Structure formats: C-alpha cells, structure tokens
Amino acid sequence: MPKRFLIFIFLSPWIIGFATFGIYPFMMSLYYSFCQYDVLQIPMFIGLENYKNILTKDPYFWISIKNTAYYTFFRVPLNIIGSLLLAILLNQTVKGIRILRTIYFLPSIISGVVLSVIWMWIFNPQIGLLNIILGFFGLDGPLWLQDPQWSKPALIIMSLWSIGGGRMLVFLAALQNIPKHLYEAFEMDGGNIYQRFFHITLPMISPVIFLWSIIEVIASMQVFTEAFIMTKGGPLDSTLFYNLYLYNKAFEDFNMGYASALAWILLAITLCVTLAQFHLSKRYVYYEGQK
C-alpha cells in the first residue's frame, strides 16, 4: 500500500469531518450573512443589509451586547479570583483535605439543565433556599430572577457555585509547582506574607491565570443554556444574552441570514477581545526563561 494512501486512510475521519462540518459551514455562514434566508426558499443575496440593520436599526442587538458585557465583566474576574482563593486555601495541609477537595469539585460536574433547575429553585423568592437563609438573618431578599435589577447578578452568583472545578485544580497544581527555594530566599530577606504573594506566588502562576481568563471570557460571551431555561431572556430582556438572541433569530424566527451575520459579529468581537487580552498579558504575565 502506498504511504500517501495509508496516511489518508488514518486521517480520513478528520478530513471528511472537517470538510463537511468545518470549512464548508464556515464559508456558507459567511455567505448566508449577506443573504436573506429562511431555509425554505433559496438564499437571496442582499449585500451588507443584515449588518446594516443589526448595527443601526436593531435595539435588541445592543441590549444583548450590554447584557453579555455586564455578565462577562463580573463573571470572569469573580470566578478567577474565587478559584484562586480556594486553591490557596486548599493548598494548606489540613486534615481531610482530600474529602474537602472532592466536595468543592462536585458542583462543577453538574451543568446545563440540572444546574438551571437547582438554581431556579434556590432563587425562588418564596420558598427558595437563598431567601430563606437571608430571612434567617433578618434580610428581605430580592425577587432574583423575576427582578430585572437582580437577574444578571443572580446568574453570576450561580456561576460561582462551580469555582472548585477543573480551573481550581489547575491553579492548585500550579501553586504546588512553585519551587520551594524561591520562598526560602524571600523569607531570608524578611518579606511579609502579602509581599510574598504579590512578588512570588502571583507572578509564578500568572501564565495559568492568563490561559483561564481567555477560556472564561469566551465561555461567558457564549452563555446560553441557563438563560434559555431559567429566564427565557427576561424579565424585560435583562438576561437576553447575545447567544440567546442569536438562537431566537435562527430557530424561532428562522431568519438564518440575520443570525449568521450576528454570528460573524460575535466571531469578530471574540477575536478582538482575545487579542486585547494577549496584548495586556505582555505586561502582566511572567514567563520563565524570558527577560
């Protein structure tokens, strides 16, 4: 058997998959974004019309952008800091640490529909766990998912339940990989615990934090399931996130051209934000072997 043919056979699943579910849809999506297309009739080319309408005539586009930006802006730092603090705490030698780690990890394996159902009920204003606990301290809890002011904070609080998952474990491993002699040298110079954290611990684990902040930002910008199940975008469009709006345009209105244009705008925003993060990282991320 000729070698080329052999290589082709081994790679064939990927080649076929990439052609049908990668390159082809990628190009078609760009084409649809310049068309009016409802799936039933053939796509009709309308040039930049979709993009023009989105950017100038569509209030929901801007609402969804604002909601998604708000959500991302708070969810990402809170989740990263939360996981980091937890990793630092779990890095101590405490009895039963393995059981504690498992308990903290457990919520992160619950996702999607089940996660949404649990939290719909925790946020229930009358019988929900949260307001019962707040009531116990004499506080009058808000309506959470039914209040436009509190719906986004509620979804952010919910995301914090899984700070003990994979991200925290990676932070923990990074903490444990910091060479002991760095700390010893620092102690000889008489630095205190805060200086030690900001001068040794943080720089040493900054590459992992950077990587996870990129993953988190992309995940936050694509938030969908929670909002779809728990709030349907409401109340008063306060949880109409970008992806939810895109889904509605595509699979409720069957306005596929418009939805494709929305998707390409999302791709452009994602690229810009990621590039900005890389740019910022040059100043804040420390890589061993450089400088």
Added chain:
Amino acid sequence: MKRIKNKTIPIILICGAFIAFMPILWMISTSLKDSNSIFSFPLKIIPDPVHWENYSTIWKSMPLVQYFKNSILITGLTIIGTVFSSALVAYGFSILEWKNRDKVFIFIIFTMMIPLQVIMVPVFVIFKQLGWLNTFKPLIVPAFLGGGAFNIFLFRQFFLNIPREIIDAAKMDGLSHFQIFKEIALPISKPVIATISILTFMFTWNDFMGPLIYLSDQIKGTLALGIMMFVGQHQTEWGELMAVSILMMLPMLIVFFVFQKYFIRGLMIGGSKS
C-alpha cells in the same frame, strides 16, 4: 511556604464546603417531601415523614423510560465514535511520519477556537437537506468524523510516548500499521480511552443545545430536553423536579466517583497544556 498555625483556615474550608454541598443536600431533601411540607415552615432538612411518591409519579408525568433510552443510545454511540475516530486520526499524526505533519496538527488545534455559533446555521441546513432532522444522526454522526481536536490531542500525546523501537520491531515482524494500531497502540492507551470516554460522557449526557435544535418530536427527546419541557409545564412541582434532576445526575455522580482519577487527569491536561 510558612504554614499558618491557627484554626482559621480549616474553619473557613469546612464552612465553604458546607455552602457548596448545601444545594445538593437540599435537593435530595426536597425530592423526598410532598408538596405540603415543601411549603411548610420552619423548614426541615430531614423530611419527616419521608415521601417516596415523587420518584414514582415522575415516571407517569413524562416518558422518562424513553428519555433514558434515548440519552443512553446517543451518549453510548457518541463515546464509541469519539474514541475510535480520534484514536485513528491521532495515530496518523503521531506514529506515521510525513512532511508538515506537526504544522497541520497545530492548525487543527487552532480550529478549536472558532465559536460553534458561526457554523451552527449551515450545519443545521446540511442536516435538514439530508432529511436528518428529528433523528439522532445529527447528534451521533459528527462524533465518528474526527472526534474533536482536544481528544485527538490527548491521544497524540500518548502515542508520541510509545518507544520507537516497539513500532520498528512490530514492523520487522511484518505487522501492518492497521495491526499495530489495533494490537499495540489501542491496548496500551487504556488510560487515555478512559479519560476521553468520561469527558465525552459528561458532555453528551448534559448536552442541551444539540437535542434542542435537532429533536423536536417529544418522544425522541433526551433527558435534558425532557426535563426542560417538564420545567415549562410543571413549574411549581418542585418535589418532582428535584427527583427527576437527581435521576439525571445519578449516572454522572457514579461515573465521577468510580473514575475520579481519569476525570481529573483529563481536566488537568486540558487546563495546563491546551
């Protein structure tokens, strides 16, 4: 690191663990209460008396057996497809040697960054034109075609560590690459197979958007989809909702506790090297 020698850290950790575990505990408790005691104050964590009815009524409230069957079928076939096709492709990117191989592989890794939304509409159109809407095919077939860049990456890392002498010796004995793949590469990569199977299981079992887009016939729905519809229709029957959520969670919890080692390793590799 100088250890803080007081009791604050253990106390913080235990309180935190209690908060993290509280929703699960409360969920189990609610699933064992009838609707009267869910609303009665003061709230009790341990239901008294224990009501098992929720667990029997949910089987009548929705076609739960069918949902379980559908979810198991889709998840099972997806795991088989993912493991087999990603192993095959990874072999082509590790044991086989060819020009520009590593460059092409880096390109594959880059394709992971394209958001799903960009290709979502055309992929839907493809499946519609194939007449595959309302079948399981759109959820299963793609798994057999490549198995995902991350899984190819995991297999490739493992295959690259197989000593070259073993491959050369096998070739001397007259084994073809297909035999080496089947007799040597696959059997020794059991840990990777376990990791990929578990991660794929977790993802597919929980997947919501795929079934939502492709399965509109209620009887074809997966568990995730079924629960979603139940939420819409019976929003206030918390006991039943919690019971069905626990049933859906149970396989995940079992897999997690039995294969914890593989599960965590997969996440660690993904987090530190990707």
